[in-house]
Amino acid sequence: MQTDRSAELFSRAQTVIPGGVNSPVRAFRAVGGTPRFMSRASGPHVYDADGNPYVDLVCSWGPMLLGHAHPKVLAEVGRIASGGTSFGAPTELEVELAAEIIGRTPVEQVRLVNSGTEATMSVLRLARGITGRDKILKFAGCYHGHVDSLLVAAGSGAATLGIPGSPGVTAATTADTIVCEYNDRDAVLAAFAEHGDRIACVITEAAAGNMGVIPPAVGPDGDNFNAFLKRTCQDNGALFISDEVMTGFRVSRSGQFGLDGVEPDLMTFGKVMGGGFPAAAFGGSRELMAHLAPAGEVYQAGTLSGNPVATVAGLTTLRLATPELYARIDAASERLQAEVAAALTAAGVPHVIQNSGNLFSVFFTDDGVTVVPDYATAQKQHTERFAAFFHAMLKQGVYLPPSAFEAWFLSGTHDDAALSRIVEALPAAARAAAEA
Ligand SMILES: Cc1ncc(COP(=O)(O)O)c(C=O)c1O
Incomplete structure (x- = not known):
């Protein structure tokens, strides 16, 4: 049987x-x-x-x-693991992985973390710390991990104020989250007209992949939705965050950035860059990233961040990509x-x-x-x-x-x-x- x-x-x-x-x-x-x-x-x-x-x-x-159980990734993982699996101290591998990510994207510095959720959670704190503003704008159907302030009901229609999308997420946590329909430029402009000087950042999937694949639509001006968001953020003193956890190093060697060339202020990465291990990152210009502890005052940390086994799996994967x-x-x-x-x-x-x-x-x-x-x-x-x-x-x-x-x-x-x-x-x- x-x-x-x-x-x-x-x-x-x-x-x-x-x-x-x-x-x-x-x-x-x-x-x-x-x-x-x-x-x-x-x-x-x-x-x-x-x-x-x-x-x-x-x-x-x-x-x-690279497919499952790639022999070179397995060999490197074995080699590094046999020399110890975690030190809680900096390693050369982390410098190499950071340099590899920087070599493929417009960011100048990255901080390594353990999951995409951690990356988006941390990048929001950084954006709020830099701008001194509270509100964030996200899009219905875009998923950025299970960060409280991003777990907001996907309200249809234009600029809806956030309602918690899960029990346990407090109304206070999502009160500063504005949700717009993806690709809806009027909704974004309306949100900025109403809350402009209080919006710290717009966070979007570089191309939406968590409601099915929905690329950033090209508008009548020939610019795509990401370019529009970048411009709108610039006009309003907000930061433009592109979440490339899914698209990064997958849709091209430079992710969605490699396809549309729109340069975000801050970016998040994950998935491919961990080569099947828990690793993710967020990054931006040297100037913005200098706000992060210990260089700056925005706190962020992690016991296993930059773990050597995950780091070498990601580095080997990227080098073979x-x-x-x-x-x-x-x-x-x-x-x-x-x-x-x-x-x-x-x-x-x-x-x-x-x-x-x-x-x-x-x-x-x-x-x-x-x-x-x-x-x-x-x-x-x-x-x-x-x-x-x-x-x-x-x-x-x-x-x-x-x-x-x-x-x-x-x-x-x-x-x-x-x-x-x-x-x-x-x-x-x-x-x-x-x-x-
Ligand atoms: C675009 C995007 N951001 C963030 C995340 C969260 O990543 P993780 O599951 O590693 O926490 C995901 C996960 O699917 C994702 O697709």
Whole structure:
């Protein structure tokens, strides 16, 4: 009889871990069914607890740009770990990783931290410390980690004052958070007209990836939304923060900055730069970063920050992330987007596929919708169609992100064989979506 170790483990996990998982999306609640418990991974494949292989389009939610268990990353991790795993003192590796990040982006200095959440939390404190202002402006549907002041209900429409999006987040914490619809320039201008001299910063995903992929829209002036935000911040003495935790070192060697060239005041990074280990960073100009302790007065610290094992995994990953690697991932992404579109069209399933560079996602929209510019539109998609599509793909050995609102992630190891397996699974999944 076929075993289902994942079901057994999930049942046990639920007795010892809330909801059975350590990060909510892993529980499959958006698609139903039992999450696969993974036991190992190699190249483009993950293997569940029963040893079943899947072509992986999650890639740990972004970090595994080189594919799983890259031999050079493993060798460096082993070499460094055997010399001690944490010193709580500065190391040469941290200088090297900082220099590598600086070499790819417009920042002049970075501070290393342990997670994207920590990076965004810290960068907000820095922006508020520098400007002496309290308010922050974020966008509905943009996710910046589980920072209290950024966990704000995604209100539709223009400039809504923040309402806490989770019990335990106090009204006081979010009272200074202004939420606008993504890509809505009028809403941003209205927020600045009302609160201008109290807004410390605007924080945005460099290209939105956490409500499905929504790139910064190009306006009538030819500038994209990021350029507009930068200009508006400049006009109002606020700082422009670009969160590149997801896009950084993934959509190009310089992230979304490499695609649109808009220079933020402050940036956050994570995922790829940790090479599958807990590492993240925030950075900006020397002048702005000089406000951070111990150089300046804005406090920020971390016992494991710049941990040597995580740092060498990230550094090795970035050094192997060459222009050729990005070209390969871009080509794979283009092919996959075209194949998904063809399969859905053949099955008569209305959809919109959006991308920023190689990062893309599929919206199961109403017929006639051609663009998804914001969260309000993204929320109108048919998630039940995605769930049927997802499970049909899973059954055929393809592991998609278990939510309609997530980006699909590729790696340099998604070769012809891996892509062909995905492509072969698409017609049945598209038919399942059509019938849902
Ligand atoms: C854009 C963005 N910012 C911040 C975060 C939070 O990062 P972490 O999960 O490492 O705390 C994420 C996580 O998905 C993200 O996509």
